Amino acid sequence: MALKSLKKQRRIQVVALATVALVVSTVLIGYAMRDGINFFRSPSQVVAEPPAANETFRIGGLVEEGSLIRGQGEQIRFNVTDGGATVPVVYGGVLPDLFGENQGMVGTGRYVNGVFEASEILAKHDETYMPKEVVDALKEQGVYKEPGS
Structure with missing residues (x-):
């Protein structure tokens, strides 16, 4: 009888250790x-x-036409829009080659005092590709047009 209770106790210990x-x-x-x-x-x-100023997140949409401003040094300002709202963006790096107005983009950064401070900017890869999240956001606002239309 003592052997059975020892096995049962050992099994309980193993299960408890695995859970921890x-x-x-x-x-x-x-x-x-x-x-x-x-x-x-x-x-x-x-x-x-x-979002809170300390939260890092990704934002995506179209670069608003006429909003791209290259400042002193590497400081770049532009607006990103999904047709329903527009958010100003500040970026202090080198933009991708395919970055431009009316083009899709995704940025990573923080929203501080009404401005998205980007730490990374990605542009669409070619004439037809746009990240799924950006397409979904633009469709939700009724702005998205299928490529070639």
């Missing part, structure tokens, strides 16, 4: 990925519910 290990590994993975997960927002979502 699973919880610890989940917490560590979440902690390691906290900066790697950037949620996508359209300009309309940013204007409707401005």
Whole structure:
């Protein structure tokens, strides 16, 4: 009888240890990925519910025509729009070759004092490609036109 209770006790210890290990590994993975997960927002979502200034996220839409201003040094300003709302963007780096007005873009950064401060800017790859999130945001505002139309 003592052998059965020893096996049962050992099994409970193993299950408890496995549970603790699973919880610890989940917490560590979440902690390691906290900066790697950037949620996508359209300009309309940013204007409707401005995120906290310390939150890093991605914004996407079309570069508004006539809004691209190259300032002193590498400072670049432009507006990104989804047709429903427009968000001013400031970027202090080198823009991709395919970046231009009326072109799709996705930027990573923070929304501080009504301006999106981008740390990274991506442009669409060719004449037809646009990130799915940007297409969805533009369709939601009724602005998206299929390529070639």
